[in-house]
Amino acid sequence: MDFRQLESFIAIAKNKSFSKAAKELYLTQPTISNHIQTLEKEIGTSLLNRANRDITLTKAGEIFYDYANKIINLKKNAQYNMGEFVGKIEGTIEISASTIPEQYIVPKIIREFNKTYPEVNYKINHGDSLQIIENIKNSKIDYGFTGTYLKDSDLNYVPIIEDKLVLITPKAYISSSSSSLMIEQVMQVPLILREEGSGTLNLFNKELKKNKIKSDSFNVIAFAENTQTIKAMVEEGLGCSIISSKAIEKEKKLDLFDIYEIEDLNLIRNFYFVYSKDRILAPLEKSFIDFIENLFPNK
Secondary structure (H helix, E strand, O other): OOHHHHHHHHHHHHHOOHHHHHHHHOOOHHHHHHHHHHHHHHHOOOOEEOOOOOOEEOHHHHHHHHHHHHHHHHHHHHHHHHHHHHOOOEEEEEEEEOHHHHHHOHHHHHHHHHHHOOEEEEEEEEOOHHHHHHHHHOOOOOEEEEOOOOOOOOEEEEEEEEEEEEEEEOOOOOOOOOOEEOHHHHOOOEEEEEOOOOHHHHHHHHHHHHOOOOHHHOEEEEEEOOHHHHHHHHHOOOOEEEEEHHHHHHHHHHOOOEEEEEOOOOOEEEEEEEEEOOOOOOHHHHHHHHHHHHHOOOO
C-alpha cells in the first residue's frame, strides 16, 4: 500500500462519494477507484459498501480507517519535523466554518497565522454550525468555526469573538425614532431568515422558546443560506432580517440599513473554534489549534 491509496480511502470515507473524493484530491474518479481496488486487494477484504448511493465503511473499513489516519498523520509529522529541521514548514490546513466566521473572522485569523507559516496553504469549507460540530464528533474533520455551542464532553470550545443579532430594515421602512423595537413590532414586518442549522437561527429560536413566543407568529417570507443574499434582499426592499452585527459592519458605515436591537430577547452569542479533545492530530493542525488558543487567551 502507498500514501496515495490511504489518502484516497480517507477522502472517500469522509465524503461518502468517489466523485467528491476525487474532486478533493484533484484526481480523476478512475484513479481513485484504482487506488481503492488495489488497497482492498492487498488487505484481502472489502473496505467500502458500494451498494447504496452513499458509500459507507464496512466493519473492516471502520477498523482500517483509524490506522489509515494514524499513518497519514505520522507522514505529516515526519514532514513537519523535517521542515523545522531545514527551516521550512509547509502543508495544507483544512478549515471548516459556518457563514459568519467564514466570511468575517477566518480571513483575519489566516492572515495572522500566515505571518508565522508563510508556506502553508489553506482549504476553506463551508457548513452550518450543527453540521460542523457533527462532523468533528464523527472524525470527518479536525476542527471548525461555529456560532453554536452544544454541551459535549468530547469537544473543546474556544470562544473567539462576541456577537449580537440585530434587526436590519430598508431605510425608513419602520416609522420609529428609537434604536430598539419590541418583539411585537418585529412580528409585523416581513422577515428573511437564515437557514435551519445556522447558529443565527438557532439562537433566535432558542430565545423565542425561552420567552414562550411561537416561531409561527412571524411573517417569514424566505430562508437563505447566504448572508450576502439576505443583505441584498433587504437592500432591495424585499423585507427585513435578523442578522449578525459582525456581518453588517461595512453596511453600517455606509448607512445602507436601519438597524435595531430587539427588546426582551438576549441575542448576544459567541463564535467558537471547536475541536475534539481525543483526536490525534498531525503537527501542523496541532500548531493551528495552539495558535488559536494563544490568539484568544482571555475569551
